[in-house]
Amino acid sequence: MSESDHPAEKRVFGEAIERDEDVPLLTGEATYTDDVQLQGTAHLAIRRSDHAHARILEIDTSAAEAMDDVVAVYTGADVEDSGVPNTIPTAWMLPGLVTPQYRMLAVDKVRHEGDGIAAVVAETPQAARDALAAIEVEYEELEHVTDPVESVERDVPPVHEEAEDNVAFDFELGDADAVDEAFADADRVASVDLRQPRLIPNAMEPRTALADWDVATEKLRLWMTSQNPHLHRMLLSAGTLGIPENKIQVIAPEVGGGFGSKIYHYPDEAVTAWCSMQLGRPVKWKASRMEGYVTDCHGRDHTTSAEIAVDDDGSVRGIRVETHAGLGAQLSQFATATPSYLYSTILSGEYAIPAIYCRVIGAFTNTTPVDAYRGAGRSEGIYVIERLMDVAARELEMDPAELRRTNLVSPDEFPYETAAAVIYDSGEYERAMDKALEHVGYDDLRDRQAELREEGRYLGIGVANFVESAGLSPSGLAGDLGAQAGGWESSIVRFDSTGTVTVLVGTADQGQGHRTTFAQIAAEELGVDVDDIDVVEGDTDQIPQGLGTYGSRSASVGGGAIARGAREVREKAREIAAHQLEASVDDIEFDDGEFHVAGAPDRSYHIQEIAAEAYLGHDLPEEMDPGLEATNFYDPENFTFPFGTHVAVVEIQPETGEIDLERYVAVDDCGEIINPMIVEGQVHGGIAQGIGAALYEGAAYDDDGHLLTRRMDEYAVPHSTYVPDFETDHTVTPSPHNPIGVKGVGESATIAAAPTVVSAVVDALEPFDVDHLDMPITPEAVWQAMGGEE
Ligand code: PCD
Structure with a gap:
């Protein structure tokens, strides 16, 4: 302006x-979706697989159909026979991507616990739920796999026949030869193997849908908990139901949190619409909390080996990263983009790294599909480069903040093209870093840390820098990368x-x-x-x-x-x-x-x-x-690239391994700020989610492929008392790529917080020669790392 x-x-x-x-x-x-009331609404409940992997031999719905108040029971075969296209399409293609057919309800096999098999529509929600148990399903159990490395390396029956080896894609980015050379020439090499666990988004409002097929106009109205109603309209039209797009209205009333989990075009909302079309009356479906745990997309699930080549003066020469990314049992809409492009293209972080090579193997497993979760792809990528910075600093016996500073892209280099094939719009990385370090009193903290160590107390200071690709545009770029939608x-x-x-x-x-x-x-x-x-x-x-x-x-x-x-x-x-x-x-x-x-x-x-x-x-x-x-x-010219520096201070209790997160300082730069109070709220929420990943959260499966963490008291989302008061500040570096100079901020702090906290804990454990611990870092893991015995 x-x-x-x-x-x-x-x-x-x-x-x-x-x-x-x-x-x-x-x-x-x-008004949330569940608040919308239509006269004559019937209620849908979905019978789900309790096996991780099994062939469906027979489904008998007769007993359920005979129950009071049951209106209809449908199986996957009924949906298939109705003649609708019946596919849940992937919205992001990659070279060589295997795309098995993904149906609204399973027909031949169930591929993960929670896979939908049959739909019961009844006069009341209770009647629909009660009838689920009366559906008899005969299964032939198959061997299952939940881990992305095992799924491609062990000889297991494939999740999909189309992908014998469970590999959905094998993606590469960067210049392998240049990286080999950098590693050959560099003074030193450091490496880290790491695991980023599956996270469960946990939006406050469960997924809900209300469909109303109007027989007279042949128009579908669908209220749903959606982050992107237009994309849902498009995907429902073309791939799933075969209704012309101009005969579908999707309405997302108030939505109680998404965090990425309500982007996905899930089968359940489509089944709700399909049932309404069959019956010519409104149909409502609402996930229970537990149903949400096994059907809402999960996030992350990476097993990675990463290496960094550095010279003695601290200059980074190159990085090499190989990751197995768990995709779960089906390709959700963005499952393919997240671990490939969104991940690999951010691996340069805030640093001028001349050579980068990254390989990602996308693996099907017998688990809930993975899709976007706050920071999708960028969190995973920044975690890798920031862990690499820490291990390199150890190797060089250099202060980790100093090593980071040495390699920052400087302000006069923008627009800056990284070796990971993206162009950063604008940045003043050192300014934000200085501000964060000054705010926390970095030098004094290092002195204090040394003093405390003398007394047998373990203070840790973690510093992480982040940059993030936000915006997902322009359309041309999105298209080049395989997006089946614009930007x-x-x-x-x-x-x-x-x-x-x-x-x-x-x-x-x-x-x-x-x-x-x-x-x-x-x-x-x-x-x-x-x-x-x-x-x-x-x-x-x-x-x-x-x-x-x-x-x-x-x-x-x-x-x-x-x-x-x-x-x-x-x-x-x-x-x-x-x-x-x-x-x-x-x-x-x-x-x-x-x-x-x-x-x-x-x-x-x-x-x-x-x-x-x-x-x-x-x-x-x-x-x-x-x-x-x-x-x-x-249609903007480019992504925006918000950035910043976060610092965490922890003290470890040597007797128990407990981690006291004492301070958390965040300096974020999201360009021009529209509303500082809202931005601060976004940063607070984001930090809390990053701390959750670092210290508490992680989906776990038992030996039968059942999700163990399926309730709020089993999956540890951090409570407000688990997090310190956040000390936030910002710098303002406008983006040249949009008319108001803003950059995104919604995901920034989640991206920054996990590496910051992990860095702090590992820093505290330096006297024990610990240079990495996987998330979530529990007191037990800390205690063992300090030499505690069973
Ligand atoms: N802002 C301002 N300024 C600036 C930026 C921004 O003010 N510079 C603001 C805006 O306006 C908004 C917010 O802030 O209001 C945010 O933004 P962004 O960044 O743009 O973002 P968005 O798009 O809006 O959103 C999204 C994000 C995401 S992505 C996620 S995950 C998360 C976040 O957001 N989610 C959520 N945050 C949140 N919050 C809440 N509350 N909830 C939720 O759910 Mo994804 O991709 O989906 O994974």
Whole structure:
């Protein structure tokens, strides 16, 4: 925005205004999918496999069908016979990708615990659930595998016949020869083998769907817990149900958290829609918490060996990374993009690394499918490079912060093309790093650490730098990488005749605060009060096109589309004002909502008065159409690359191995900040999730392939008392790639926090020669690493 248009003291963009959405969300007034009530609704429950891997020999539904209040029972064969396309398509192709057919309900085999086999529709939710147990399924159990390395290395019956060796893809990035040379020439080499466990997203609201097939118009309305209603509309139409896209309306009302788990086009919501089509009445499905644990996508699941080549002066010469990424039993929409491109292209971190090579083997296993989880791919990648920095620092006997600093990309190198094939937009890495280290008092802490060690106390200081590819655009780049969807976003900015504004946008909030921040963007551009702006998302009939909210793209891509749309509206209003003021458009200035002739501020029209005029249409410039609205499609030039430095301070209790997380300092740079309070909230939540990964969380399977961590008291999401008060700060390095200079922030802190905390714990254990511990680092693991005996 040009300086003259918006005097600094009047800015709304950048203000910590309170979240507009919170009162209804917190008082229960807001409408979630399950709050939507339609007359005559029947209820769906899904019978799921309790085997990890088995052939289905026979399904007998007769007893269930005979039960009270049961309306219908359907199997996978019924769905297949109905003639719908019946595929859950993958939205990201990779070279050589094996794409087995993925159906709404299993037909021949079950491939993981929780795989859907049959659908019961009944008059009440209870009747539907009760009937599940009456369905008799005869299985022939097959050997199963839950670990991604074992799945390709051990001789096991394949999860899919199409992939004999369980390999879905074998992906490479970078220059293997250049890396070999770097390793041959470098003074030293350090390496680390690591495991990033499966994480379970744990959104507060379980997945829910309500489908209403209108027999008269042959139109499907589907309310669902979705991060991307338009993508769901597209995938349902083409791949799954075969309904024309213009006959589907997907509505995502309030969504209670997603964290990546509500991007996926799951079979269950599609089954709900299919049942409604069969019965011609509304059908509702709601996952129980436990059902969510075995069917909501999981995240991460990487087993990695990584090496780094460094010279004695600390310069990094190259890195080599090989990963087995567990995909689970099916290819979800982004399962293929996350461990391949999103992972490998961020391996350079904040550093100028001349040679990078990465290989990823995507492995099918008999587990819940993996898809995006906060930080998807970038978390896994930054974890690897930051662990490598720590082991290299040990090898060189160099301070780990110093080694990092030595290798930072410097501000004059931007745009910076990494050896991992992406171009970073902008960055002042050292500034953020200095700020974090100063804030925490790094040098003093190192002195204190040395003193305490004398007393047999173990303080650890962990530092991690991160950079993140956020935005997932432009479309051309996404397409080159294999995306089966674009990278743009779409907005409609519309004045009414009374001067209020509706901003419609194709993103879909799950708690991020779009209603507030997007109103701030429009208010800034239009010079109207935020209270006069209504932000609408999540309904494909209201905002016809969009892609959704994932990859921390809404502020930069959605916000960019809103700013551009608002500017177009403002320019049309300027023309109308010029006409009214009998002046030339070029002479009209815009100042806090008022148009006036340059040098003559006394006679002016407010943009809201102009809106009235635009709809009256009595006296518009010649050849101008009435109305004051704009539709915008915005396809940015590049991703945005937020970055920052996080520092954690821990003390280990030698008697028990307990880890006291004493301090946590985060300096983030997400470019221009729309709302500092919301950004801070995003950072807080993100840190908590990263700490969860580092110290507490991890899905575990038993020997039968059953998920052991299937309840909230078994899967350890950190409580508020497990985390310290966060000390946050930021720097501002605008992105040159969008009209408002913002970068994403939604995933940043999760990406940074896991390596930071692990680094701190391992740092504390230096006197015990420990140079790595896998997540989640439990007190027991620490205690053993310190030489504790069983
Ligand atoms: N912002 C501001 N400024 C800046 C940036 C941003 O202010 N610079 C803000 C905005 O506007 C918003 C937020 O902040 O409101 C965020 O943003 P972003 O970054 O753009 O993002 P988004 O797109 O919106 O979102 C997404 C993200 C993600 S991705 C995730 S996981 C997570 C996060 O977000 N999730 C969640 N966060 C959150 N929060 C909540 N509450 N919830 C949830 O769920 Mo993925 O891909 O899906 O894995």
